[in-house]
Amino acid sequence: MNRPILAITLGDPAGIGPEIILRALASPDLIPCRPIILGHPAPFEALLPRIAPDWRILCLKGDDFSKPLPPNTLGVVTVGQPDEPLVLGSPSPGWSRLALSAIDEAVRLAAAGNVDAIVTAPIAKAQLRPFAAGFIGHTEYIAAQVEAEPVMMLAGRGLRVALITTHIPLRSVPDALTTERTLATIRGVDTGLRRWFHLRHPRLLLSALNPHAGESGQFGREEIEILAPAVEQARAEGIEVTGPISADTLFIPQKLALADAVICPYHDQALIPLKMHAFGSAVNVTLGLPFPRTSPDHGTAFDIAPQLIADPASMSVAIQTAVSMTQSPQESA
Template identity: 40%
Template structure:
């Protein structure tokens, strides 16, 4: 295998991440090679629960047969019971993420794919944790943007997990300039789009309707778009969010910038939740995550859909190959 080498971090060991990784090991890949950063006992338990073969290899050995999985070991502090997160294992979860990030930044790996984590359990384990995106951004010292993507649309977010009443105050010139620059550069370098077209949604209904439904478009969003257009970016908007996602309009956009979480993501998830992935733009390496949670109620039962993890690996492999080709 001569393609990109990707670190695969299952996430919360009591969730569905380990069994999804076991499913990935059942078919050889031609687009990349994978190394799991994980606890071997948990992966074996997941394989047993699924009734699937699993052959754990040294991280430098290539996978050749169904069930082969090269591994860098991160033993959990306590034995895992699927469906029941244990705060004592928080250190292994975060340690695997940070070690994978170090390996990517050192050039030993070309990208990282991550499974879902249980934020509350990590905090209960004594580690202050707001999310994997924030963890990796702080570790790399990077300005990052969250983008969700599937086969239909890519949606970047100006703000992420904010109460709705705080969103308008957060949308300022500095934020929008930073987010649009990071998104534009990532579309060029990670997705191979030389001159990306980005649709920018308005904050208010009807994109403010010339100031009658809010002034943020006139006072903030339009001046930013004009400024960045003068620097060569191809930006469309601000557009009313209720019509921007019509198929005939989406056909002309490479990405859509939504002002807040629930402005853009319901459309994306409706159009293809199973194949949706979460991409962290702005890191010095590609990082792609599944777009679902730990699904503790399904863990260990063989019921979890691997489609999002499969899409995350494929997306990360393409982005890593694109960077290698530059």
């Protein structure tokens, strides 16, 4: 198997990002790869004696990461120098700004071909907005930098869900839902599953928006006027998609067994079943980018960060998925 170079952003250093990165990389079950951490060595200097005392830090410079690191070594690229002290559980402007700089550097390296994939540790969106106006999430922020049309997909334990709309208020969803946007999401999921997950003929299910799929228009006409036309056009293009299907019966095992991914109109409609099914072991994948990008399925967990009890399972799956996405069909088989 090829050992791809992964740019791993440290997330908000006051959260559990550095801890789950270190635990995942120090695990004997780590999938073969060459991880490069973007951020700052300070969080790991504090964690190493308590989590991985036989590991050391190697500060890296430049853009060439082709030389393998020695065993038990964290390769860290410093992207900023905050003035304030780092306190686990208490985010601060300087360290949050560094988290954003780590994302920027990861995108630059991936776009230039210096790394093969990006894995992002959790950030606190509100902490980044003073430095990136309107910041609503990794997905949208990274896609804007490379002028891509992203699709947010989460996957875990055999279930994949993708979103037509992402981080917007629930009351804004009907107005944001269009045939064009739905069709673009269907196309993006189909293309992404073919390109990155090596599925030759992806099978997609599209969830309805309204109760009982609108009940022939009685409970809303979005299914008739927006979703069904998108499905019809996608099927005319050769995409295997079925829907819209009432959401209250969509996630039953019999239907999921016939699908490679489920597409939902809004955030919680997709993420509630996904996290009930695979919380802590699911991964967030951004489709539509020119490079793989993954992340854990949870947030910064500032409340438990000082206790050093974070579960690295989702970060481990994010790393594993990023590696898999860089492989050829033969290597990933």
